Amino acid sequence: MIKIFLLFISIFISINGFSQFENYFENRTLRLDYFHSGNYEHEYYRTDELIEKNTWAGSKINLIDTFNYGKFKIMVYDTLSGKLIYSRSYSSLFAEWRTTSEGKGSCGNFSETMLIPYPKKVVKVCFQSRDSLNKWHFVESQIIDPEKDFISKPLKNNIEVFPLHFAGKTEDKLDIAIIADGYSIEDIEKMKKDFEKFNTYLLNAIPFNENAAKINIWGVAAISEQSGITDPKESLIVKTAVNSSFNTINSDRYLMTLDNKSLHNALSNVAYDQIIIMCNTTKYGGGGIYNFYSTAAAGNSNTNFLIQHEFGHAFAGLGDEYYTSDVSVEDFYPLEVEPWEPNITTLVNFDEKWKDLLDKDAVIPTPPTDSKSNLIGVYEGAGYMSKGLYRPYPDCTMKSIKYNAYCPVCKRAVQRMIDFYSR
Numbered sequence: 001m002i003k004i005f006l007l008f009i010s011i012f013i014s015i016n017g018f019s020q021f022e023n024y025f026e027n028r029t030l031r032l033d034y035f036h037s038g039n040y041e042h043e044y045y046r047t048d049e050l051i052e053k054n055t056w057a058g059s060k061i062n063l064i065d066t067f068n069y070g071k072f073k074i075m076v077y078d079t080l081s082g083k084l085i086y087s088r089s090y091s092s093l094f095a096e097w098r099t100t101s102e103g104k105g106s107c108g109n110f111s112e113t114m115l116i117p118y119p120k121k122v123v124k125v126c127f128q129s130r131d132s133l134n135k136w137h138f139v140e141s142q143i144i145d146p147e148k149d150f151i152s153k154p155l156k157n158n159i160e161v162f163p164l165h166f167a168g169k170t171e172d173k174l175d176i177a178i179i180a181d182g183y184s185i186e187d188i189e190k191m192k193k194d195f196e197k198f199n200t201y202l203l204n205a206i207p208f209n210e211n212a213a214k215i216n217i218w219g220v221a222a223i224s225e226q227s228g229i230t231d232p233k234e235s236l237i238v239k240t241a242v243n244s245s246f247n248t249i250n251s252d253r254y255l256m257t258l259d260n261k262s263l264h265n266a267l268s269n270v271a272y273d274q275i276i277i278m279c280n281t282t283k284y285g286g287g288g289i290y291n292f293y294s295t296a297a298a299g300n301s302n303t304n305f306l307i308q309h310e311f312g313h314a315f316a317g318l319g320d321e322y323y324t325s326d327v328s329v330e331d332f333y334p335l336e337v338e339p340w341e342p343n344i345t346t347l348v349n350f351d352e353k354w355k356d357l358l359d360k361d362a363v364i365p366t367p368p369t370d371s372k373s374n375l376i377g378v379y380e381g382a383g384y385m386s387k388g389l390y391r392p393y394p395d396c397t398m399k400s401i402k403y404n405a406y407c408p409v410c411k412r413a414v415q416r417m418i419d420f421y422s423r
């Protein structure tokens, strides 16, 4: 009887969720391109372009972000009723840059893109940002009228998109687009092999292997003018499809792209929830920002780890659990504030983190132990800091160069996110 009741409830929630979507949105995507500028103290949003995309890849049921991760949040309101009808939080390179010494002085200007379901009627889009206490505050709002505003028709390009792993309709699955960068026309066979490698490394790791039926993976075969990846410290400049580069924010192994427009234009033919940039280089490097994108070097001996680690940042908002690094971000985690990442804590508000998963024998803080121990505790040292920040487990893919070793807390965070996107 309980099972029948639960089934009835879940059918009711599904129908209710769908009708919410049908009430307010078309089965298409509105791509919002904007400039996010400012410095450590000030920030501004200014619209660049509104572009239609053919399909909506996200969930049609889970329209409101329930995770509360990230540095920024976009909230979409129906103007007639004032009701919140869509929200998504995210982080960006601007969020990291503004904490560097450069970002404390001068003014930076970054292109960003958010995808929202295509509104049927007039909507108000609000941009929110966290303050120094991690509290949300309003930055800007914009009215979008799909009848009157100029919205570009779907962009077309010749980039081939093909399924690497197909489990079902995009609206019911987590859709991961893997886009190639730094592969010239001579590298096509290598690109195909690397796509297969990325697909296998993603799907073979826990908990993705247990969720293969909830995930679609798409290969986006962007061809670059030249082969390889830009590496400024080696004076190597390569003309590539989405302009990925080492030494982002002056950190040698931080491999990202500032060319947001080229990245999203190259993804015009694919409906996706998450982006991975597959970089044609053997040098160790990568990067991942929550609901932004992740990258990984395709030809390194640790490529499998890089994919899983960086995707952990971009997909599930996982924080770094290591604490010795050359990362040039200063004061990233103020100790009087609970960080938003699900797998690190300052103990300011630990109840919201993994307290329910703590081993019954664990004391807070948990004394250092052998890296092979499987006691879920509160271990000091995480988020680039050896003191005052804590992680859940002796070791993890978010701490050490180890493939397929997410700790139980990271695993749970990834599982929750997979379930948000799929059914």
Ligand SMILES: [Zn+2]
Residues within 6 Å of the ligand: 321, 343, 392, 393, 395, 396, 397, 398, 406, 407, 408, 409, 410, 411
């Ligand atoms: Zn972990």
